[in-house]
Amino acid sequence: MKEIHIGLIGAGWMGKAHTTAFHNAKMIFGDDMPVFEMVSDVNEEQVKNFAQKMGYKRYTTNWMDIITDPMIDLVDIATPNCMHFEMAKAALEHGKHIFCEKPLSLSAEQSRILADMAKEKNVVNYCGFSNIMNPANQYVKELIQSGKLGKIMRVHATYDQDMLLDPEIPIAWRHINKFAGSGALGDLCSHLLSVFQMILGDIDEVIGVDSIVIPERPIKAGLKELQKVENDDIITFLIKYKNGIIGDISSSRVATGRKNYFYYEIQGTEGTVVYNLERMCEVQVYFKADADRDNGRDCGFRTVLLNPEHEGFKYFQPAGGIAIAFDDMKTLQAHTLMQALHGKDYICNFEMGAKVDGIINAVLKSIKSRRWEKC
Structure with a gap:
């Protein structure tokens, strides 16, 4: 068992659901220890409160802080649809593992770019279609x-x-x-x-x-x-x-x-x-x-x-x-x-x-x- 340092982008309802799920997976399955390293959101008051409530060590209003942080192993994208492509692409370029809520992007062309990049980078690239599970x-x-x-x-x-x-x-x-x-x-x-x-x-x-x-x-x-x-x-x-x-x-x-x-x-x-x-x-x-x-x-x-x-x-x-x-x-x-x-x-x-x-x-x-x- 090891620690997996998570950086969450998006301090809303879905971000809360993801954070709770990682905690529950550790408790139920004995999975690796999730370390809630950093959370990002454009609303500073909201992200500060979210970090305190959900157990994140740090918070930021600039999502690139999560992408570039060497401590973070997994980038968790729980933002509105239009932001997925830019954030996932940046995370791939930095060699991070990614958990991205669906849809992967706003277009077939953008999603194909991400799918091909993920194969090339050989990182975990998970798209959050909940009903599959x-x-x-x-x-x-x-x-x-x-x-x-x-x-x-x-x-x-x-x-x-x-x-x-x-x-x-x-x-x-x-x-x-x-x-x-x-x-x-x-x-x-x-x-x-x-x-x-x-x-x-x-x-x-x-x-x-x-x-x-x-x-x-x-x-x-x-x-x-x-x-x-x-x-x-x-x-x-x-x-x-x-x-x-x-x-x-x-x-x-x-x-x-x-x-x-x-x-x-x-x-x-x-x-x-x-x-x-x-x-x-x-x-x-x-x-x-x-x-x-x-x-x-x-x-x-x-x-x-x-x-x-x-x-x-x-x-x-x-x-x-x-x-x-x-x-x-x-x-x-x-x-x-x-x-x-x-x-x-x-x-x-x-x-x-x-x-x-x-x-x-x-x-x-x-x-x-x-x-x-x-x-």
Whole structure:
């Protein structure tokens, strides 16, 4: 066991989640000791308070202080999307290991640069797609790879929230393309795309359509002056996989009544699996063989409760049916990252980040061209 000195850029909610996850990974898995060396944020009062509360030795308002500090082994980037490329590139140039929240960057071109640099530098390069570490998604991957669902034919999926349904919510960086890259597509759909990259492989081509439901928002709460919303409130696109699977993926950030509706259905010739993140510890599975045995009299979807037999679950709960949550996925993420520092394989690298951003780029291109575009 050794010490891993961490420099965090971004003293917000996600920075707190990352810090807590590293601490929990040490306590649960016996991973290397995280040393919270330095944290950076543009708001001096906020970063000072964050450092004191979360146990960081030092704080700064200049993120380059973290990049250039010889004490720091791992640069943890938990900032808005538009800052990821510059910060990750600088960290790579200084030979640092990197944990970067998704998306990797705002464009497929930038993400490809980072993925290629990471290979050249041979450092740990982890992109923070949280749902990859969800034991339910790992179970679905194993189920499909086992062949129990037969040949996979189709995927149907959506990720819906209503967090931006209120038109009085002021304009924010998520609404502006130069800061966010896209709307619901990059913010929410990217989570589905990362899981399907792991489970189903590479997408070949896409065609999409989008909608801006609330075209203008107040520049500040309570003010009448409005600013234009530049990106999608709703996105829908068709997909064709290189292995022949077809499907549709949607997302909405104005979906009335939906809070965290990360839902997908994957259909195979021998069975179908359904998952909804709002019921995080339940997976619905239908096996055609059940119907074949009794002529369909008692057939139907069965509910599989996550339990210690499923990858990752056993570290948090001793028996099935006991809930785990978002923070547990982040802890599994931190553990995987710590293991990667010792040479263990991991899937959420910058290459995956570049592939997801390549799909997003193809969807945006198809919306403009109104035709199928290659990923």
